[in-house]
Amino acid sequence: MQSRTPASRTGRPRSAAADTAILAATRDALVELGWSKLTLGDVATRAGVAKTTLYRRWAGKPELVCDAVAELFDELELPDRGSLAADIEGVVLQFAAILARPEAKSGLMAVVAESTRDDALRERIRASIVERQMRLVLEGRARAQSRGELPAEPDPAESARTVDLIFDVVAGAVVHRTLVSGKPADEDWVHSFTRVLLLGLSGSSEQT
Amino acid sequence: MQSRTPASRTGRPRSAAADTAILAATRDALVELGWSKLTLGDVATRAGVAKTTLYRRWAGKPELVCDAVAELFDELELPDRGSLAADIEGVVLQFAAILARPEAKSGLMAVVAESTRDDALRERIRASIVERQMRLVLEGRARAQSRGELPAEPDPAESARTVDLIFDVVAGAVVHRTLVSGKPADEDWVHSFTRVLLLGLSGSSEQT
DNA sequence: AGCTTTCGCTACGACTCGTAGCGTAATGCC
DNA sequence: GGCATTACGCTACGAGTCGTAGCGAAAGCT
Incomplete structure (x- = not known):
């Protein structure tokens, strides 16, 4: 650790x-x-x-809380639910359930806030928390591409940008809904969000 | 105040x-x-x-910083740029520029973190920071609907849910990109994000 | 055995917190 | 002008936390 x-x-x-x-x-x-x-x-x-x-x-409170919160995200999984829509809804609901827990609410945002002035802490968060979530996005996207639900992107740089975008949209929306708006990311919300995201991703790759 | x-x-x-x-x-x-x-x-x-x-x-540090950070968002405006896409890109770039400033980075997340255990502080944030951002979403959406770029939603409850969803997606994505991923929300990113969002919103309202 | 590292415990100076108390300054009302 | 009322600057204070030093004892390895 x-x-x-x-x-x-x-x-x-x-x-x-x-x-x-x-x-x-x-x-x-x-x-x-x-x-x-x-x-x-x-x-x-x-x-x-x-x-x-x-x-x-531990060097201090931020590092300790980072490790304590990171373990909460160990339970994140991405079972194959048959379609990209079902995969997204499932993992987003899991993510929302974790964020709804008070220890995650109190700790996660505070650690991220501290990391804005501490590069070592930012890297620690990336490695122990963000990394695991990012892997789910990669896995779900690859699965969807093999199903033909998402267009393949041969360019690795462009592909990385797309994955980053998806990750920021998904994680950001759930976090903002839960912690800033203070409303639960329940099934109705997740369903609406997934519909918007899928429409946005499955569209043509045209550059305007 | x-x-x-x-x-x-x-x-x-x-x-x-x-x-x-x-x-x-x-x-x-x-x-x-x-x-x-x-x-x-x-x-x-x-x-x-x-x-x-x-x-x-001021009652304490969170309330003081909340008010100090809130003034940063006073400069947010939504001039009519002719299309929904241009309006979104413009306001998201403004929002990203504010979040890139160190006083916003350090203060905003910390105050939100504190608000998870303080209802009065949460309400203060909602009234002084979130409210102003939400108004831009309402204004931009109404403008787009009058242009015919977005479908009208007669049901006020459904309309409120849609606005909440848009707001959490937009604000959440930009905040996550800037503060968690630690990468700049530059023009390229904003352009890609806007494309995804527009495709997601302009799609049919079918419920799966 | 002997060596090495960790552990529990106590104590410490330095710092911040939030408040109380007091005399002074600035306004509105008569 | 005089008076009541509120805000201001200043000092001082107990309470609490921080992070560390020092010590003897415990738990491993060779």
Whole structure:
């Protein structure tokens, strides 16, 4: 998770149980206190470890919360539901369900806000949270292209731009709906959103 | 801006110059320090007012930053560019330009993150930031419908849902592109995004 | 055994928070 | 002009958090 220590094979190993306890305690604290009132001392107490242990593993609150929130997105999957529309609706509903949880609401936006002035944190978020979501987009798109539902794009650069666009639209819309508008991304909304997105993507690639 | 004092016509009036100085100092501090290292004492010093004056007008850091960031969105306009596509591209580029500024990056997401546990703050954001953006969507949509570029929706409830959807897609995509993906929403991106959005909206209203 | 690293614990200076108290300044009302 | 009322600047304060240093004990490897 944090810095690799390949050359250190001697000495007492770090407790793996402590890691999971700390991350779980962080999520509990996020639910009860929210980002701003969460303190590392409190998390250490909840996890049953010393505060110094926590500081030995994480540089600060943003890094800790980033890792704690990242685990929430482990459950994201993309089973083949037979059509691109069904695939999109399924994964968006999963994503919305995660974002509806209070620990995700409180933590995710705050960490992203911090990352605007911390390149290392931005990279950490990209690797541990964004990467996994992006992979679902890639997989779903490839599946749709093999079904013939989306046009193939031979140019890799153009293809990358399209994937980036899709990802920002999907993730951005769900996040904005949930956290800014403060309304649930329920089945009705997801259905309407998917219809708009599909129409937008399946259109011709003409450049105006 | 904050609490109305209609019944109080006696006593020394609050300095309007102090308000503008404080909000400007808040934006300066956001640029130099970012959200997490911004302190109200520092803002007061920058603005040339006493710390107690600041606390008499704002309840805390989130409310202050909310008002300071809200003024950034005052410059949003929606001139008639002749077509829905041109209108969307224009306003999205304006929105992206504002979000690219460091004071907006640092402050906006942090305030939204705080609002997930503070209903009063959420309402303040809605009234002072979201409301103005939403009005542009309503105006642009009405203009497009009068041009015949978008189908009219007689049902007000359905119409409200559509406007909400458009708003979350547009604002969410731009915010996600700028703050999460960390890439600029330049003309190329805005052009591609507009094409997808227009195709999605102009399609038939069939329910699958 | 001996070596190495981690862990729990305590204590610490530095900083920020938000408020109370007081004297002064600026307005409206009589 | 005088008076009541409110805002302002300033100082000081207790409370809380931060991140670190130092120590002895525990848990691995060779």
